[in-house]
Amino acid sequence: MKGMPSTVRSSLSVALLAIVLAGCGGSQAASTAPSPAQSKPAPASQSAAASAGASAASSASASAAAPADWDGVVAAAKREGKVNVITVPGDVYRQVFDEFQKKYGITVETLIGNGQADLVPKVSNERQAGQYQWDVAVHSPSAIFDGFKPAGALDPLRPALVLPEVTQGPWVGGFDAGWVDSGHALGYMFVSQVLWMTYVNRTVIPESQLNSIDQLWDSKWKGKMALHDSRVPSAGALVASSFLVHKGEDKLRSLFQSQQIALTQDRRQLGEWTLRGEYPIGLGVVPSVLSDFASRGLDIKNIKPLAPEDPAAWSASGSSGSVALFNRAPHPNAAKVLINWLLSKEGQTMWSQKTGYNSRRTDVPVVDPQGAVDPAKGVPPENRAPSDTEDNYGVFLKAIAISKEVLK
16 A cells, blocks of 8 residues: 555574573464465574574673573562563463463463453553552553553563573564564564464365455355454454555455454454354454464364465564563562563573464574564565554554444
């Protein structure tokens, strides 16, 4: 779309961190999705990065060592005893925090929700009543820069990032490419994942009947689609943004007006609808839900993305993989330990293994090769999720506004 803001393309950082933390095991997400034309699996490049880092470990270990006061921070965190985290729905996220809890003996209490739709109002109301209950937000970028930031609820994150492994680590595009807010200070994105806009249950609808994004407007699919509610910031709003950019406003409005699309703000329900075939076309199904289904022994092999060769079929996104620090945190040391662990190789490996999302750290194994962005090629600006950065949020907000106007 002419006039839409552009983003800086990602490139592979040549700065490699030499320390390797112990990786944690976990179930790996099953994936059958083909790679988009502009994106390709990147295991080789990430494996090379990890090998190079390992070979240089002996010479660089001194510079990558934890700061002298790190043990004191950890000890203070253990005395605090817990850390309160706001995050997104899904058992896989809880599993990540459980691993942190096992490692440090610090209890993680979570509040789950859908960002601006419910969490931001709750936190704002609590603060107006003089209640400061939360330490860390691990959520979507937009929940941070368009929710908690305007509410005045965040502290600068950089001072809390004390481990050299974090700030000097091998991140796609370099460490500074991960900031999501315009001031590059409050929210940090650690995931880089190709998200498919549409999944189809191929047991119900074979590819011979539906094989292109443009066919979604066919009247035969009326009442067969479900959408993660795009009237609020969500994966569904990202779908609407993609269709707005690549198909145009008239087509987006036509789809919403004519196809009798079922709405839900529950991402798990959307995945279940698609998997059961109740609504065999799922708009905004997220990988973590499919990963959770697979980990529970459910067969997801016939849930496949629609038309991956179409630019409207995918966006490269941080999804729910960004972190921020609340001000007036009740457990400041535990918050600092959690954030540094999460952004370390160990924490990112655990996040990827449990959630099925690829990390921006190049020393973390790719868990979803079909959802990996080639760091050497980057992502076309029009395929960067506009929900990921404050500077490019206008398109996302326009898609939400259209959704509110048309979807009732």
